Amino acid sequence: MALPTLAHLLQLIIILSAATSHTNAIDRSTYIVHMDKSYMPKAFPTHHHWYTSVLDSTTPKSTQNLIYVYDTALTGFSALLSEAELNSLRKYPGFVSAYADKIVTLHTTHTFEFLSLNPVAGLWPASNYGQDVIVGVIDTGVWPESRSFNDDGMTKVPKRWKGRCQGGQDFNSSLCNSKLIGVRYFNKGVMAANPNTTTTMINSARDTAGHGTHTSSTVAGNYVEGASYFGYASGTARGVAPRAWVAMYKVCTSNYEECYTSDYLSGMDRAVADGVDVMSISMGFSFVVPLYENPFAIASFGAMEKGVFVSTGAGNDGPSLGSLYNGIPWVLTVGASSIDRSFAGTVTLGNGLTITGWTMFPASALVNDLPLIYNKTLSHCNSTGLLSNPPYDGIIICDIDTVDSLYDVETRSKATSAIFICDDPLLAEFQEFFYPGVVIGSKDAEVVIKYAKRSKKPKASIKFQQTILGTKPAPVVASYTSRGPAQSYPGILKPDLMAPGSLVLAAWPPNRLATYIGSNIDLSSDYNLQSGTSMACPHASGVAALLKGAHPEWSPAAIRSAMMTTANPLDNTLNHIRDLGLDLENASPLAMGAGQVDPNRALDPGLIYDVSPHDYVNLLCSMNLTKAQILTITRSNNYTCSSPSEDLNYPSFIVLYTNKTTMITRTFQRTVTNVGDGPRIYKAEVTAPEHSTIFVWPEKILFVKKYEKQSYNLTIKYMKEKNGIVKFGSLVWVEENGNHTVRSPIVVSPFDDDLL
Structure with a gap:
């Protein structure tokens, strides 16, 4: 065997060096490290010098591993570290926490980013993402197989938990885990009112409506990569408090339009007994109910006495004043707002000009290089227009007056595709769009029409499934959100605040309709976009859970106060929040409460307005209620009316x-x-x-x-x-x-x- 030449030896050294370097790169990962700057020795002139010294003592000095130093928005640094080096660093004085660097992706609901929740600073890390907090959701049940209820990264079920996982029709008790720690269903009221029913799926906590799955995953769903609504809002889904435990109390079934007070009261009562910390209720009455006849008011008073924070939606009967129906003084009442996100389709004209419009067509349809058709005489989308009788396959250009007429227009259309012209601001809340078209404003329409009229063979293409962030102004008050004064008790300003509620993406049962194409193709999805104060409520409930985790000693009133006094009355243009239901006029607190919830500011509110249970009783005593009516709410004779006060x-x-x-x-x-x-x-x-x-x-x-x-x-x-x-x-x-x-x-x- 021939001896290796010098060239061979050099080549071998280079290969071994490269392999060693590659191994070192693989062994190390980038970590974000948080440090307590109060531990910095006075000998160091800057934090940069301190961090360099810390790394020198825990890693080889020859390794250039410091990447960034953070000293303004946060305190710490990022560095390439091996597992052993990170473990050594954890023992260093001043070390706070560390986590692996991650690729930044779009969040599905986008509300977390919009509300400035982030892993670097503020309420998320301060509360450990809601860890050790139990959220009870009073709703239509849950789809336990949803990926949002996986228990990866969750801690063990706490010993203080007294709940159970109740089995039933198509629901095995083994479906609960360390995320979904409790499930119960309450249907004796609905069964008593409908004794001859043979409907299936009623003796189970399984969600056959979708509402409960959506709200519970919004408040505390676990991390789910690759979630989207037919390509829109794709990214990693998560709840507002992703490390909180979830317990579902099914008190309503999709098989009946009515849900019964007896079931509500039983579910809420059981939730308090089981030991929930926060109760999220995206339901209510659409008519005026006295507090002493309102199951939410009655059960939530008892919950408040036990230290349970209760969050409810304001209702969806806006924009009229006095339409709010959950005006209970001892709960948080949440209005709905928009998000700085829109869904779009891009129109590319034959001359190369691209225009962005609105669409939510749920497919990647092929609308490529089709003739662009415009007829000024027949340009309105009516029964005699081009949509009903297109001359040939192509993209029709036509006007619609309001977004409400869009559904009818889509139903009647026989054209291959269409570009609708509409300036209705309510388009931002529209969802059902089962036609391969796009909506543009009148300003953009001028360019499109000009091209269609002047070109000999005008053509266009449309690309769907686009998501746009940074929409302005945002938030705006949703048109549908109910407004105060609260007729059940108008002396307290309601709603208290608002939270994202329009087109929120969250988990959905795969056997429920999500949307459709045309008139006969139903589509399912594991994640669905929904709008309403039902979607706003769990956002606020999640923030309350985070605050409970960060400040376990705070009362429900203190948490509510912190959320209200730090809420933001300004939008992302730094102007007063506007009201979509009132032609974008400045929104009043009867629509938005104190403003948009601001989680990070609520962590450190400065001052709080606290309220004791007896203070609420003093309020009840000022309302000319009978002793029996007050006792219905308080359930105790320990309270007296010695100091009635409406203040x-x-x-x-x-x-x-x-x-x-x-x-x-x-x-x-x-x-x-x-x-x-x-x-x-x-x-x-x-x-x-x-x-x-x-x-x-x-x-x-x-x-x-x-x-x-x-x-x-x-x-x-x-x-x-x-x-x-x-x-x-x-x-x-x-x-x-x-x-x-x-x-x-x-x-x-x-x-x-x-x-x-």
């Missing part, structure tokens, strides 16, 4: 007037608790509603220590206008030499049948 310590203010009112003066007293560390001084800044004068005394409040309480009075004087329009403003307590702003909305509203 609840709530983080918002509302003054009501009737048609006979000319001038009104109202004084409120509030008590705030300092939840910040150390001494704090806050100064009042007031924006008074039009035709109002507001006085706040004292104008400054001083806190010496944490959990100290201070009180103030707010007096509003209002001279009624002839037209009876809702007016609104705000009170903001601004921390001097600090970062906290504690905002409360102020509303002056009519409350007469002839004024609403």
Whole structure:
């Protein structure tokens, strides 16, 4: 055997070096490392020097592994580390946490990104993503096989949990796991009302409607890669509190339009007994019910006494004033808003010009180089137009007046495809689009029509399944969300706040209709886009779960206060949030409450408005209810009516007037608790509603220590206008030499049948 030459040896050394280098690269991964900067020794001039020294002590000095230093939005660094090096780093003084770097992908609902929830800083890491919190969902059941209820990464079921996984028709108790830790169904009420029913799937917690699966996965679904709605909003799905446990209480079945109070009460009662921390209820009455006859009000009072946070939707009967039906003082009432995301199709003309329009056609249809047809005389999408009698296969251009007429137009169309021209802003909330077409605005239509008229052989192509982020303005108040004043008790401003509710993507039963193509092709999907305050409610419930995880000592009222006083009244253009139901006018708190929920700011609200159970009883005592009616709600004779008061310590203010009112003066007293560390001084800044004068005394409040309480009075004087329009403003307590702003909305509203 011949000896290797020098060239061979050099080549072998190069190969071995490359292999060693490749092995080192494989052994190391990029990690984001969070550090407590208070641990930095004074000997180091900067954090960069400190982090370099830390890495030198835990990794080979020859390894250039420091990638980024973070010192503004977060404190720490990113570096290439092996598992052994990371374990060594964990023992270093000042180490907080670390996690592997990941490829950034679009979230399916996109609401987490829109609400600024992120793994680097804020409420997600502070609460460990909702770990150790149990969310009970009162709804239509659950589809347990959905990937959103996988238990990867979940901790063991807590010993304090008293629930169970109830089996039934097509639902084996083994389907529960460390994510879906409890399932029960309650149907004795519906069975009693329908004794001769033979409907299947009623003796089970399995979701045959889809609603419960959607809401429960929104509040606390686990991570699911590759989720989408027929190619729209594709990415990784997750709930607002992805590490929280889920328990489903099925109190309603899809087989009946009515759901029964007895089932609701039993489900909510059992949820409290089982030990849930947060209760999410995306249901309610669409008519006025007195508090003492409202199952939500009754059961949620008991839940509140036990420290359970209850979140409900405002309803979908907007935009009329007084349409809100979950105006319960001791729960969170959530309105619905849009997301900064839209779904689109791109139109490419034969001359190369590309225009983006709106579509949700659920397929990657082939609409390529088809003739573009425009006839000015027949350009309106009516029964005699081009859609009904196209001269040949092609893409028709025609007008529609409103988005409501789109369904009828799609049904009648015999054209291969169409470009609809429409400027209706309600298009942003439209979903069912089973026709291979696209909607564009009148401005873009000018270019398309000009090309179609001047070109000898105009052609166009349409590409579907596009998702666009950064839509402005957003959020806007959804047109359908119900508005206050709450007729069950108008003296408390409702809704409390709003959360994303329009076109939210979440889990869906695969045997339920998701959408369709044409008039006879039904389509299923594991994930579906849905709109309503039913979708907004679980977003807020998820935020409450995160806050419960970060602040387990806070009462339900404290959590609600933190969410309200930090809610954002501005959109992503930094202007006041607008109302889609009122031609994009500035939204009043009767539509949006305090504003859009802001999870990260709610983590550290500065001040909170706390409320005890007896404070709610004092409110009930001021409502001229009988002892029996009050006892129905409180379920206890331990409460007395010695101090009735309609002035609840709530983080918002509302003054009501009737048609006979000319001038009104109202004084409120509030008590705030300092939840910040150390001494704090806050100064009042007031924006008074039009035709109002507001006085706040004292104008400054001083806190010496944490959990100290201070009180103030707010007096509003209002001279009624002839037209009876809702007016609104705000009170903001601004921390001097600090970062906290504690905002409360102020509303002056009519409350007469002839004024609403």
